Amino acid sequence: MRTPLRPLARILDARAKGENPDAIERENRRLRGEATRDKARQRAEGRLLVMSVLFLAAFLTVGLRMGSFAAARPEEPQTDTSTEQIHAQRADIVDRKGRVLATNLLTHALYAQPPMMIDPKGTVDKLVAIFPDLDRERLIKDFTGGRKFVWIKKRISPEQMQAVHDIGDPGLLFGPREMRLYPNGHLAAHILGGSRYGTEGVNSAEILGVAGIEKEYDSWLRDPGNGGQPLKLSLDLTVQAALEDVLSGGMKLMNAKGATAVLMKVQTGEIVAMASLPDFDPNDRPAPLLKGDPSDSPLFNRAVQGMYELGSTFKIFAVAQAMQDGLVTPDTMVDTKGPLRWGKFKIHDFHDYGKQLSVTDVIVHSSNIGTARIVQKIGPEKQREFLGKLGLLEPSPVELIEAPTGRPILPSKWSELSAMTIGYGHGLSDSPLQLAAAYATIANDGKRVLPTLIAQGGPKEPHKQEFGAPEGDQVVSPAVARKALAMMRAVVTRGTASFGDVAGYQVAGKTGTADKPDPQGGYYDDKVISTFAGVFPVTNPEYVLVLTLDEPTDTSGKEPRRTAGWTAVPVAAETIRRVAPLLGLRPEPTTPDTLDGIRLVKKD
Structure with a gap:
């Protein structure tokens, strides 16, 4: 309620007392003005306070934002996109x-971003100086055209x-x-x-x-x-480097077109080292070969994709099966009089070994005729079943994307003649890795071994298949396996692989030399695949080494020599000599008959 300027009660009282009523009005006007002024001052002070708070908040906001910009890592501007985030992280x-x-x-x-460029043509010249492989004219066209984004x-x-x-x-x-x-x-x-x-x-x-x-x-x-x-992986980097070094030197020394080697643990099938030459740098992977022989490309993995007739390395399989079936013993005499005629075909030996050889000597001297005679006792169907158990009739189950493409080349009809030639490694093509796994099976007391590149306990691909017999299945008995190893040891001590005897490591193995098929038909006369498949140490088999040379020629003698005993075996021996110490294998001491020219005599 506003106070009236001339309240009636006060005016009447002032008149009764003889006072001036106008003084009451002036006094009330003064009081009303002071009250109005006080309210206006309070309102102004409140507004100033609110404005001060707002200015302070704005100042703090700007300051904090500037501070965050100053502390942030500088980044190039980027356009917002609705696409999903790319996960670039990849495990080692x-x-x-x-x-x-x-x-x-x-x-x-x-x-x-060409619209942001100041001097497109000058920038192109400077870029070409830094990156000589850039196309100058193409860049000028991209930078001066209507494009808004260009990958350089x-x-x-x-x-x-x-x-x-x-x-x-x-x-x-x-x-x-x-x-x-x-x-x-x-x-x-x-x-x-x-x-x-x-x-x-x-x-x-x-x-x-x-x-x-x-x-x-x-x-x-x-x-x-x-x-x-x-x-x-199951690889050992140091062993891999040593194997590749020796293999490269051996390939050059033997004038080979290509080479491959597989080093595998007997009990687990773990591949400790595996190489194929020629190779490439995965940091700068070459383009695939679009025509010609696939093996001419450095991308071709000879250990897995290379399907070769592996020659006499197959003979031990025929003998092992015959011993397992009770058909022969190591001392059984086999007719080796040649040539062995089958219809219009003849089977010959590299040398004339006489009318008869023991089964052991059939392996030691690598007699084709003797092996064919043994296979005749086995029969084609049983031979095929046995080789299937060894995993030689299906692609290798190793964890490589190329493995399924390495399908063995089988005869169109597994006849008795096919069985005889397959017995000594002709007519059936397999990869060196499959051969290594089969030899590991024999060295593992006859228990099936599957090759793997993953260290024990590592992840296995769910689609990995087990071909042949399951892992750990008994393909041949331990007794037969030991007899087969003894025969292969004799191959090294007095047979075709005498250059493979590495002192202290008790190497056993088998050579194989196979003529290369001619794409036009038949076989080449001067091109071979030479292979050595070895096990060491034979007294307690731990490792299998398979080494293959493509078209080797030893020119150190008067005439060129291509057989595995002269080409693959020396390279394999040097490989074992280099890698065995790296694998932690200590050489077994031997007691020589002589020492520095002094004969050792036992005193009674």
């Missing part, structure tokens, strides 16, 4: 001792990145990404395979396997559920 691949075979490296991609390089080194920075054009931008790095270069190239980029974005790229283990285990390596756990 390591050897059995944890040494890195494949890993990821942070690098950068180089791209351009998917991967660049830190030095190249700095050189591009020095150009200073704002239209040149960098995108961080991971690249797959194989720090050992060519080492184990065919096993690792290689990788490529899949889905690509400005700031990341998907890494996909293209061959080998990288392809076979692609989903596992990219699975974030594994928590970055590396894939551990």
